[in-house]
Amino acid sequence: xxxxxxHVTLGQRVLFGSGRAADNLAAEVARHAARRVMVIAxxxxxxxxxQVTQRIDVxxxxxDVAPHVPIANAEAARAVATDxxxxxxxxxxxxxxxxxxxxxxxxTGLPIVAVPTTYAGSExxxxxxxxxxxxxxxxVDDKVLPGTVIYDAHLTLSLPVELSxxxxxxxxxxxxxxxxxxxxxxxxxxxxAEGIRALATGLxxxxxxxxxxxxxxxxxxxxxxxxxxxASAGSGLHHKICHVLGGAYDLPHAHTHATVLPYVxxxxxxxxxxxxxxxxxxxxxxxAVEGLGALRASLDAPRALKDYGLDExxxxxxxxxxxxxxxxxxxxxxxxxxxxxxxxxxxxxDTPSL
Numbered sequence: 001x002x003x004x005x006x007h008v009t010l011g012q013r014v015l016f017g018s019g020r021a022a023d024n025l026a027a028e029v030a031r032h033a034a035r036r037v038m039v040i041a042x043x044x045x046x047x048x049x050x051q052v053t054q055r056i057d058v059x060x061x062x063x064d065v066a067p068h069v070p071i072a073n074a075e076a077a078r079a080v081a082t083d084x085x086x087x088x089x090x091x092x093x094x095x096x097x098x099x100x101x102x103x104x105x106x107x108t109g110l111p112i113v114a115v116p117t118t119y120a121g122s123e124x125x126x127x128x129x130x131x132x133x134x135x136x137x138x139x140v141d142d143k144v145l146p147g148t149v150i151y152d153a154h155l156t157l158s159l160p161v162e163l164s165x166x167x168x169x170x171x172x173x174x175x176x177x178x179x180x181x182x183x184x185x186x187x188x189x190x191x192x193a194e195g196i197r198a199l200a201t202g203l204x205x206x207x208x209x210x211x212x213x214x215x216x217x218x219x220x221x222x223x224x225x226x227x228x229x230x231a232s233a234g235s236g237l238h239h240k241i242c243h244v245l246g247g248a249y250d251l252p253h254a255h256t257h258a259t260v261l262p263y264v265x266x267x268x269x270x271x272x273x274x275x276x277x278x279x280x281x282x283x284x285x286x287x288a289v290e291g292l293g294a295l296r297a298s299l300d301a302p303r304a305l306k307d308y309g310l311d312e313x314x315x316x317x318x319x320x321x322x323x324x325x326x327x328x329x330x331x332x333x334x335x336x337x338x339x340x341x342x343x344x345x346x347x348x349x350d351t352p353s354l
Contacts, residue, residue: 003186005185005186005187006185007185007187007188007232008232009232010124010125010126010142010145010228010231010232011145012124012145012146012147012148012149013028013147013148013149014124014148014149014151014224015028015148015149015150015151016151016220016221016224017151017152018152018153018154018213018217019152019154020150020152021051021052021115021150021152021154021155022051022052022053022054022055023055024150024152025052025053025055025056025090025113025115025150026055026056028113028148028150029056029088029090029113032087032088032111032113034087034088035087036059036084036085036086036087036088037056037057037058037059037086037087037088037089037090038058038059038060038061038062038080038081038084038086038088038089038090038104039053039058039060039061039062039090039091039092040062040063040065040077040089040090040091040092040093040097040100040101040104041061041062041063041065041091041092041093041097042063042065042093042096042097043063043065045092045093045097045117046061046063048092048093048117048155048158049061049092049093052092052115052152052155053090053092059084059086060080060084060086062077062080064076064077065093065096065097065100066096067096067246067250067252067253068096068099068129068131068136068246068247068250068253069096069099069100069102069103069128069129069130069131070130070131070132071130071131071132073100073103074100074103074104074130077100077103077104078103078104078107078108081104081108081110082108086108086110087110088110088111088113089101089104089105089110089111089112089113090112090113090114090115091112091113091114091115091123091146092115092117092155093115093116093117093118094116094117094118094120094122094167095118095120095121095122095170095253095254096253098114098116098120098122098123098146099122099128099129101114101146102122102128102144103128103130103144105143105144106128106141106143106144109143111147112144112145112146112147112148113146113147113148113149113150114146114148114149114150115149115150115152115155116149116151116155116220116223117155117156117158117159118156118159118163118164118167118254119156119164119167119168119170119171119199119219119220119222119223120167120170120171120223120253120254121170121171121174121223121224121226121227121230122227123146123149123227124146124149124224124227124228124231125145125227125230125231126140126141126142126143126144126145126231127139127140127144127230127231127235128140128141128144129243129247131246131247134247134248134249134250135247135248136243136244136246136247136248137247138235138243145231149224151220151221151224153213153216153217153220154213156216156219156220157210157211157213157216160210161206161207161210163254164203164206164207164210164216164219165203165206165207165258165299165300165301165302166252166254166255166257166258166301166302167223167254168199168202168203168206168219168222168223169199169203169254169257169258169261169296169299169301169302170253170254170257170258171195171199171219171222171223171226171227172195172196172199172200172222172226172261172292172295173226173238173239173242173257173258173260173261174192174195174223174226174227174229174230175192175193175195175196175199175222175225175226175229175230175282176192176196176238176261176264176265176279176288176292177230177233177235177236177237177238177239177264178191178192178226178229178230178232178233178236179192179233179272179275179278179279180236180237180268180272180275180329180330180331181230181233181234181235181236181239181327181329182233182234182235182236182327182328182329183232183233183234184233184234184329185232185233187232188228188229188230188232188233189229189275189278191225191226191228191229191232192225192226192229192233192278193278193279193281193282194222194225194282195222195223195224195225195226195229196222196279196282196283197222197282197283198218198219198221198222198225199218199219199222199223199226200222200282200283200284200291200295201215201218201222202215202216202217202218202219202220202221202222203215203219203295203299204295204298204299205218206219207298207299207300234327235327236327236329236330237264237267237268237326237327237330237334238257238260238261238264240322240325240326240327241260241264241322241339241342241343242256242257242260244318244321244322244325245260245305245310245318248314248317248318248321249309249310249311249314249318250309251305251308251309251310252308252309255302255307255308256305256308258301258302259301259302259303259304259305259307259308259346259349260305260346261292262289262292262293262296262352263342263345263346263352264342265279265288265289265292265352266289266352266353267332267338267342268330268331268332269287269288269289270332271331271332272331272332275288275331276288279291279292283295289352293352303349304346304347304348304349305343305346305347305349306347306348306349307349310347312344312347315340315343315344315347316340318339318343319336319339319340319343320336322339323336323339326339
């Protein structure tokens with residue numbers, strides 16, 4: 001059988017090295033010849049931001065960061081950038097921080113240098129998201145792709161194990177969704193498989209020893225691969241579900257992804273045998289569901305959406321919101337009944353069933 005596909009590789013510079021973030025950021029600011037730098041970092045990341053920016057001049061620090069990037073926060077950050085004549089954005093933190101920098105870049109065209117402190121993966125995609133009136137809108141625009149990503153595992157050492165697990169499983173969701181997303185191809189499937197392997201190695205090491213730098217490096221490596229695959233393949237069923245849940249009900253991003261993932265995998269796997277085999281092989285197990293289940297059990301992963309703020313009475317509305325955005329390319333047709341059953345199982349934390 002002949003192979004036909006079109007693959008786009010996004011242009012991005014990646015600097016990976018533990019303990020090198022401050023040096024690498026200074027070099028990037030010099031390379032951009034930037035004179036007015038805006039640093040976006042949440043209040044909880046202020047100490048890390050000060051450490052990373054110690055060798056550059058910062059025009060303004062901005063810490064008004066919120067999950068799912070509310071439109072009001074985006075507009076405020078854009079005003080700060082304009083009022084201060086900023087010529088370079090530096091975001092230091094997780095997906096919400098990177099998302100806010102992307103919102104600024106979307107309307108200003110300013111370049112971004114991203115310094116991730118979690119395993120969210122947003123730093124390696126050209127996908128933006130904004131929330132307004134309890135509805136999350138996402139889009140794709142190369143203007144929001146950070147031109148440089150600086151990875152330093154030392155910056156993740158302060159991330160608690162529970163958040164490391166949720167964030168890492170968010171990256172795992174990028175990998176698994178990329179196996180059957182609308183634009184999937186052999187290249188991003190290969191990247192996704194390696195991302196699964198790296199995350200499945202790194203996350204248990206972090207759980208066993210939160211100071212294990214090698215485990216944190218593997219998790220960062222896997223998160224990057226997961227995001228590159230996702231950026232190419234696009235949003236599959238899993239991400240459509242989670243974007244609706246996060247925007248409409250203000251659920252925590254990483255925990256929602258970590259909780260929903262096994263249910264989407266169990267739903268799609270029987271209809272996608274080649275993808276299922278790739279995922280299982282990456283886990284080193286007989287089946288994909290078995291591999292993910294074993295990993296989640298070893299990590300004491302998030303289990304039920306009811307634990308993170310979803311009320312069972314909201315499920316019918318969620319089904320109505322999700323159904324119109326389900327990709328036509330999903331390997332298995334999706335009905336309202338299917339979504340209702342999937343969400344109720346994820347809400348209760350029931351064992352995923354094929």
